[in-house]
Amino acid sequence: MRYLFRPPAAEAAGLLSLPWHQPLAEWDDALVLEVPQRGISRHVVRFTACDGRVFALKEIAEPLARHEYALLGEFEAEGLPSVSVLGICVDRPDDQEAILVTRYLEYSMSYRYLFSGPRAEHEPERLIDTLVQLLVRLHLAGVYWGDCSLSNTLFRLDAGSYTAYMVDAETAERYPTLSAGKRAYDVDLARERVGAELMDLQAGELLPEDIDPIQIADCLPVRYEALWDEINREEVFRADEQALRVAERLQRINDLGFDVGEIELVTSPEGARLRVDTRVGEPGQNRREFARLTGLEVQEKQARRLLNDVHSYRAYLETRGGGSVPELEAGRRWLTEVYLPVVSAVPEELAGRLAPAEIYHEVLEHRWFLSERSGFDVGTWAAVRSYLQQVLAATPSELTTPSVIADRNGSVDRLVTGRSRSD
Amino acid sequence: MASIEMRNIVKQYGDGFPAVNDVSLDIADGEFMILVGPSGCGKSTLLRMIVGLEDISSGDMVIGGKRVNDLAPRERNLSMVFQNYALYPHLTVFENIAFPLRLSKTDDAEVRRRVTEAADVLELHEHLERKPANLSGGQRQRVAMGRAIVRHAEAFLFDEPLSNLDAKLRGQMRTEISRLQRRLGITTVYVTHDQTEAMTLGDRVCVLRKGKIQQVASPRELYEQPVNLFVAGFIGSPPMNFLPARPEGNRLTTPFGPVELDQKRAAAVAGRDLLLVGIRPEYFEDASLVDEAKRPLGTLFRARVDVTEWLGDQQYAYIPYEAPAEITSQLRDLSRELDSEELRTQAIVSIDSTSRIREGREAEFWLDTRKVHVFDPTTGENLTRDAEAGARLTQMAEEDRAEQVQEAQAGMQGRHAGAA
Numbered sequence: 001m002r003y004l005f006r007p008p009a010a011e012a013a014g015l016l017s018l019p020w021h022q023p024l025a026e027w028d029d030a031l032v033l034e035v036p037q038r039g040i041s042r043h044v045v046r047f048t049a050c051d052g053r054v055f056a057l058k059e060i061a062e063p064l065a066r067h068e069y070a071l072l073g074e075f076e077a078e079g080l081p082s083v084s085v086l087g088i089c090v091d092r093p094d095d096q097e098a099i100l101v102t103r104y105l106e107y108s109m110s111y112r113y114l115f116s117g118p119r120a121e122h123e124p125e126r127l128i129d130t131l132v133q134l135l136v137r138l139h140l141a142g143v144y145w146g147d148c149s150l151s152n153t154l155f156r157l158d159a160g161s162y163t164a165y166m167v168d169a170e171t172a173e174r175y176p177t178l179s180a181g182k183r184a185y186d187v188d189l190a191r192e193r194v195g196a197e198l199m200d201l202q203a204g205e206l207l208p209e210d211i212d213p214i215q216i217a218d219c220l221p222v223r224y225e226a227l228w229d230e231i232n233r234e235e236v237f238r239a240d241e242q243a244l245r246v247a248e249r250l251q252r253i254n255d256l257g258f259d260v261g262e263i264e265l266v267t268s269p270e271g272a273r274l275r276v277d278t279r280v281g282e283p284g285q286n287r288r289e290f291a292r293l294t295g296l297e298v299q300e301k302q303a304r305r306l307l308n309d310v311h312s313y314r315a316y317l318e319t320r321g322g323g324s325v326p327e328l329e330a331g332r333r334w335l336t337e338v339y340l341p342v343v344s345a346v347p348e349e350l351a352g353r354l355a356p357a358e359i360y361h362e363v364l365e366h367r368w369f370l371s372e373r374s375g376f377d378v379g380t381w382a383a384v385r386s387y388l389q390q391v392l393a394a395t396p397s398e399l400t401t402p403s404v405i406a407d408r409n410g411s412v413d414r415l416v417t418g419r420s421r422s423d
Numbered sequence: 424m425a426s427i428e429m430r431n432i433v434k435q436y437g438d439g440f441p442a443v444n445d446v447s448l449d450i451a452d453g454e455f456m457i458l459v460g461p462s463g464c465g466k467s468t469l470l471r472m473i474v475g476l477e478d479i480s481s482g483d484m485v486i487g488g489k490r491v492n493d494l495a496p497r498e499r500n501l502s503m504v505f506q507n508y509a510l511y512p513h514l515t516v517f518e519n520i521a522f523p524l525r526l527s528k529t530d531d532a533e534v535r536r537r538v539t540e541a542a543d544v545l546e547l548h549e550h551l552e553r554k555p556a557n558l559s560g561g562q563r564q565r566v567a568m569g570r571a572i573v574r575h576a577e578a579f580l581f582d583e584p585l586s587n588l589d590a591k592l593r594g595q596m597r598t599e600i601s602r603l604q605r606r607l608g609i610t611t612v613y614v615t616h617d618q619t620e621a622m623t624l625g626d627r628v629c630v631l632r633k634g635k636i637q638q639v640a641s642p643r644e645l646y647e648q649p650v651n652l653f654v655a656g657f658i659g660s661p662p663m664n665f666l667p668a669r670p671e672g673n674r675l676t677t678p679f680g681p682v683e684l685d686q687k688r689a690a691a692v693a694g695r696d697l698l699l700v701g702i703r704p705e706y707f708e709d710a711s712l713v714d715e716a717k718r719p720l721g722t723l724f725r726a727r728v729d730v731t732e733w734l735g736d737q738q739y740a741y742i743p744y745e746a747p748a749e750i751t752s753q754l755r756d757l758s759r760e761l762d763s764e765e766l767r768t769q770a771i772v773s774i775d776s777t778s779r780i781r782e783g784r785e786a787e788f789w790l791d792t793r794k795v796h797v798f799d800p801t802t803g804e805n806l807t808r809d810a811e812a813g814a815r816l817t818q819m820a821e822e823d824r825a826e827q828v829q830e831a832q833a834g835m836q837g838r839h840a841g842a843a
Contacts (some may be wrong), residue, residue: 012615040509040510040511040512042508042510043511060587061587062586063586064587066722095589144476149509150511153603178476178597179476180478180480180495180497181474181475181476181477181478181495182476182477184475184495184496185474185476185496185497188497191526192526193509194512195522195523195525195526196514196526197511199511199514199518199522199525200511200513200514201513202513202514203511203513203514203515204512206513214525214526217526218448218526253476304650321713412684414659
């Protein structure tokens with residue numbers, strides 16, 4: 001057998017002892033992790049945990065595995081929202097198919113949960129917009145998906161909104177640019193799959209009654225066209241409104257979740273023509289800034305929200321101390337004095353249902369909500385207590401991210417057998 | 424259903440490289456056309472231009488009499504079969520087939536009619552009300568075909584659909600696709616790099632090389648009357664053997680002794696120096712097993728056998744031969760272009776499975792010289808191709824096919840009448 005992986009893949013070492021020579025379907029249950037709420041796959045897919053991390057294993061034909069491994073690696077390097085690939089195992093005995101190993105996208109949710117779970121999304125169009133944003137981003141990067149569907153997408157909460165990630169790149173193809181035909185076809189396929197997936201949920205009585213699968217599917221191409229046009233259209237305006245119009249356009253593109261790479265402005269006596277090149281990677285300005293101040297990896301909108309909180313805390317420290325506080329010190333103190341106490345207050349049994357940064361965001365929202373209702377600021381700790389009891393406890397346990405489940409199972413193993421997880 | 428006509432189709436990429444170069448091809452209404460060739464020959468690009476995924480640099484793409492160059496994929500009403508394999512677990516097999524119609528808001532009676540019709544063709548009737556969980560691999564693929572059928576598309580398009588299936592399912596699917604196409608009589612374009620798939624499925628096969636059409640003909644015409652060295656080498660498995668040859672009057676001198684040519688072929692090669700003679704493996708036989716009556720139709724030669732391969736119902740012997748350097752390098756290039764691993768200065772010879780010829784020994788072989796072809800090693804042109812004989816073969820294939828389609832469709836109608 002042959003294993004291919006790209007460094008850094010230190011975590012891969014622990015995986016090497018798995019029974020790669022056996023068909024995935026026959027692996028011992030003790031080696032695999034039950035992960036609920038999965039989409040539809042035509043391959044055998046199983047999950048396994050190793051040193052606190054969770055991996056998805058998919059059995060597919062070797063050429064497809066090699067292709068997907070290469071593409072996902074490229075996508076990750078360019079900051080496209082996709083799952084992160086660890087490696088492949090090929091040349092398995094008895095002409096078995098290859099296995100592609102990806103890192104599980106922690107704190108992600110499948111469409112099945114989002115459309116039918118107790119925290120079900122009341123605005124299904126919002127999820128379609130998220131999917132459309134992903135598809136547009138991929139198309140801008142010259143990626144033809146060939147199988148865009150809800151099953152092949154995972155969603156992550158990002159400060160109350162969603163971010164979509166491409167999970168399956170088996171049919172994807174990369175080009176310098178995509179022809180209009182390829183984009184149109186990709187959108188046609190996406191519409192059809194989304195429609196079928198929602199009809200499937202409906203047939204399984206898993207879809208709220210007021211959601212019409214066909215109507216939702218039909219809105220996908222419309223939303224796609226609107227977003228594509230918004231990002232790519234060339235604008236012409238008078239020279240005197242130039243500054244304002246450029247600023248408006250950039251703001252609009254940022255609001256849509258895209259970063260601007262380059263602006264081309266051509267002026268002539270008739271006016272100015274503006275063309276904007278959008279960066280294909282996910283926006284990351286706030287994320288990077290937040291990581292610089294606190295060392296925490298969070299998502300972009302979460303970062304924007306938390307950065308505001310860091311800034312207010314810095315202002316508070318400065319007012320209280322009567323002198324300036326360097327931003328790095330403010331970041332460090334915010335982390336230890338504000339953020340960590342809040343997220344550490346989550347009891348063990350509720351851990352892993354939402355990402356810590358999302359919990360913090362929800363606590364801020366909850367505090368605002370309680371304060372509005374009471375007519376005065378209820379303060380952080382009252383908000384935390386109420387949030388944990390009223391909101392987080394009502395978030396279903398099947399949302400618990402697999403690494404936390406694996407960690408719990410590991411602790412149970414240790415308790416029961418006295419073994420350590422590395423045995 | 425519709426015919427597909429391509430007129431001087433060119434696909435040029437930004438760097439000026441023509442992936443498809445001046446292709447003109449007529450696919451008749453109801454015909455099963457295969458696009459085949461090694462990787463990089465332009466076959467997938469051509470298919471994608473039919474579907475509308477690739478822009479056409481120049482030329483006309485005409486489907487059902489309408490120029491479609493500027494139409495979006497959806498407006499062309501073609502069906503890429505197997506594009507969506509996913510089976511939806513809560514939907515019945517019926518709804519798994521019907522959903523494209525549901526999405527286009529087709530009325531219930533029409534949905535029922537089309538799905539029933541597709542289920543008839545695919546023999547999925549007894550499964551229609553079940554959930555797909557327990558379908559076999561082959562049945563799952565048939566559901567995917569059902570989705571394509573209910574759309575009533577102008578044509579079916581397949582882009583290497585079997586390349587990632589295991590050998591057993593691949594064989595099974597080949598049969599299914601062929602049967603389906605006959606029954607529906609739907610225009611079909613099928614891309615493959617596998618010449619076995621090409622030969623077993625197509626009414627006609629279009630062989631492409633570096634973006635250009637080499638030959639469009641029935642599988643038998645390609646096999647027996649190839650236009651050039653490339654087609655001759657690509658079609659057939661094991662491949663045709665190419666030996667260096669020099670004409671001397673009515674015969675060719677080859678490493679396996681002299682090969683007699685008839686008047687017509689001798690005239691075609693007269694006055695040339697170094698040539699390549701192309702001999703299919705089955706034109707050889709173990710001399711000791713050839714009928715006295717047949718012997719005069721060929722020549723005898725002795726050679727040392729390097730390896731024999733006994734496969735039960737057939738047997739192959741590998742005979743190395745010497746060739747001048749210019750021929751060796753020509754053959755090496757050809758092998759490389761055909762993605763073939765065969766060593767071309769070794770003849771692969773088919774002998775009867777009862778033959779006692781053993782490896783490492785010298786043996787006597789008989790060579791049927793009637794069907795050998797002679798190629799110009801520089802241009803690759805087949806100097807001895809009989810175009811009329813080739814056209815007759817393709818004509819015969821067309822007649823056979825018309826008959827098969829009629830039978831398949833009569834069978835379908837019979838079953839409909841029975842069901843009514």
